[in-house]
Amino acid sequence: MLPTPDTSHVPYQRVYEPAEDSFLLLDTLSSATETAYLARRFGSSIVAPLILEVGPGSGVVIAFLTANARTIFGTSDILTLGVDVNGFACAATEKTVSRAVVTENNSSSTKRQDEERETGTFLAAVQGDLTSPLRPGTIDMLVFNPPYVPTAELPAAAFAPSSSSTQTTTFRQDSHLLELSYAGGKDGMETTDRLIAALPIILSKRGCAYILLCAQNRPEEVKERVRRWSGGGVGEVWKAETVGTSGKQAGWEKLQIIRIWRETNV
Amino acid sequence: MKVLTLNFLTCAVKACKTTNNSFPLHPKDAELVHDEIEINRDLLVNVLPRIDWTALRTTSTELGFPTLPEQPPTAEDLQQDEKMLKELHALLLETQMMEGKLVCGHCGHEYAVREGIANFLLPSHLV
Numbered sequence: 001m002l003p004t005p006d007t008s009h010v011p012y013q014r015v016y017e018p019a020e021d022s023f024l025l026l027d028t029l030s031s032a033t034e035t036a037y038l039a040r041r042f043g044s045s046i047v048a049p050l051i052l053e054v055g056p057g058s059g060v061v062i063a064f065l066t067a068n069a070r071t072i073f074g075t076s077d078i079l080t081l082g083v084d085v086n087g088f089a090c091a092a093t094e095k096t097v098s099r100a101v102v103t104e105n106n107s108s109s110t111k112r113q114d115e116e117r118e119t120g121t122f123l124a125a126v127q128g129d130l131t132s133p134l135r136p137g138t139i140d141m142l143v144f145n146p147p148y149v150p151t152a153e154l155p156a157a158a159f160a161p162s163s164s165s166t167q168t169t170t171f172r173q174d175s176h177l178l179e180l181s182y183a184g185g186k187d188g189m190e191t192t193d194r195l196i197a198a199l200p201i202i203l204s205k206r207g208c209a210y211i212l213l214c215a216q217n218r219p220e221e222v223k224e225r226v227r228r229w230s231g232g233g234v235g236e237v238w239k240a241e242t243v244g245t246s247g248k249q250a251g252w253e254k255l256q257i258i259r260i261w262r263e264t265n266v
Numbered sequence: 267m268k269v270l271t272l273n274f275l276t277c278a279v280k281a282c283k284t285t286n287n288s289f290p291l292h293p294k295d296a297e298l299v300h301d302e303i304e305i306n307r308d309l310l311v312n313v314l315p316r317i318d319w320t321a322l323r324t325t326s327t328e329l330g331f332p333t334l335p336e337q338p339p340t341a342e343d344l345q346q347d348e349k350m351l352k353e354l355h356a357l358l359l360e361t362q363m364m365e366g367k368l369v370c371g372h373c374g375h376e377y378a379v380r381e382g383i384a385n386f387l388l389p390s391h392l393v
Contacts, residue, residue, distance in 0.1 A: 045312075046311075046312055046315065046341070047312060047315045047316050048309060048312040048313045048316060050274065050316070076309075077306075077308055077309045077312045077313075079270070079313070081271065081274070083386075085387065087383060087385065090383045091381065091383060094382065094383070117306065121306075121309060121359065123267070123268045123270055123271045123274075124267035124268060124271040124382070124383075124384070125383060126267070126271070126275070126383065126384050126386060127383055127384065127385040127386060127387060128278060128384075128385070128386030128387060129278070129386070129387060129388075129393075132278040132386060132388075133275050133276065133278050133384070133386035134274055134275060134276065135274055135275065135276045135289060136283065138274050138316075157387075
């Protein structure tokens with residue numbers, strides 16, 4: 001089992017604390033089936049894949065992917081990136097990733113050669129709304145643990161402080177930042193729907209996306225909707241499958257992870 | 267934020283996405299830091315094909331780095347060109363933009379960079 005990145009430095013009063021959903025992502029992305037899939041897709045490529053996590057929060061997932069790149073992708077030549085609406089989450093993510101990479105590099109008893117390197121290359125955490133800061137067609141793998149809890153209203157995105165480690169926030173502002181990390185509006189899908197709609201634009205031709213959903217999000221309908229995109233481009237087939245599930249009936253919050261990708265049959 | 271990141275970022279304003287001037291964003295008042303990182307040749311060779319070279323040349327010049335050749339090196343060239351490998355490594359992976367602004371060449375919007383984090387959230391009238 002791969003180590004879980006240390007997030008003890010993260011200010012949980014304003015950044016989402018790793019929970020069952022985060023750990024389901026770690027388990028799924030490091031499972032035998034998904035590592036085989038990712039290695040097939042990217043492991044022998046001569047073009048380094050660009051991995052984006054949207055809403056990394058503490059950074060635990062993107063740190064895990066970066067620190068264990070070779071085990072998960074079959075290559076350490078990957079680039080990783082995070083975009084979060086919460087500036088404090090961006091700062092937390094940068095720290096979590098760099099600590100996880102240092103820990104991994106120190107843990108290898110003998111100094112690794114280039115070709116045995118385990119860790120990937122983290123580029124930046126950027127503050128922004130979903131994929132809006134990124135160039136179309138650049139992302140080879142996207143991971144999203146969305147605000148999926150159904151709520152009466154979506155929290156306003158109005159309060160969006162620039163990150164500064166010295167900046168102080170009020171209790172109300174902190175609560176608002178945490179709300180942004182879980183409150184999903186109608187069916188818990190208002191933010192996820194926007195992200196899914198952006199996938200055909202932001203993903204590269206070989207791109208895939210892992211999205212976490214809860215039962216209230218109606219995952220079967222979400223997958224059907226994606227499959228209906230097929231035929232948009234010449235010989236283009238969109239696929240969506242469940243690749244990980246929390247398994248147990250944890251009340252209303254039963255979780256699953258779907259993988260979305262396109263296959264071009266030309 | 268590593269300089270390589272700038273090759274993947276664009277203006278967050280929807281109307282700018284389809285224009286050529288919105289990429290690359292132009293650094294302004296940039297404060298850079300240099301972090302020494304062990305060179306990884308394979309990574310650089312594998313990153314090369316996904317770089318927009320014209321944009322990188324612009325970024326490199328605007329950040330005060332030596333002017334890059336007009337044409338990108340081929341993978342074979344790069345593997346044998348120790349000087350170019352080191353230059354690209356220093357620019358793309360060792361240099362971080364910590365403070366300053368990134369400016370869209372189309373709408374002129376300035377995105378602040380503070381403590382290494384660029385802020386692409388737009389004021390409500392631009393969303």
